[in-house]
Amino acid sequence: MTREYEDLGFTGFDLTVTRSRGTFVLIRFVVAVVRFLPASDKAGGSEQAIHNGVQPPAVGGWQSKGVIHLGGGWTASVDVDPSARTARADIAGHGHIMNNLQAYGKNTSITIDGRTFTLTPAGTISKAAGSGPDTTVPAPSGTPAG
Structure with a gap:
């Protein structure tokens, strides 16, 4: 299922790990922050209807x-x-x-x-x-x- 979303930007943090021989490793975590938008009726039914046990008509189905x-x-x-x-x-x-x-x-x-x-x-x-x-x-x- 494809859903529309709103891009809210990126967030992240750095993690430094020190090894026993005095060297260190820098690990950078970057996370995309998005917010999913409510499903629309474009495909013949809403996501809310699917969760309520009501299936929208199948496109091209008998x-x-x-x-x-x-x-x-x-x-x-x-x-x-x-x-x-x-x-x-x-x-x-x-x-x-x-x-x-x-x-x-x-x-x-x-x-x-x-x-x-x-x-x-x-x-x-x-x-x-x-x-x-x-x-x-x-x-x-x-x-x-x-």
Whole structure:
């Protein structure tokens, strides 16, 4: 971690050591005196927030928003990257991943089985129901589909 500091100057002292044969050694200690300045929010978070257990968003990192229940057996697993204003989502119908979406700076939509899913760069996802019955209900366990 890099921190800004204020240079307050130098201080030091000399130490003279006399040897048994009458010679001496002069040792000079010089120390730079600085004062660290409080951390700023330039990098996305403050040092105080880190010490309080709150982590600022990682620059260029994905953060999970979790699984969003959209109703009618549809869910979406959503991740966002706040620094890139980007979101991605895996859309599942009745437990089976049907498709995925990625929103880069603007909303994006996809239609699956007559339902329109819209994802925003902030990670908000919505489903607009289409007409007709839900055709994504899987076959009962142990019964062949078709």
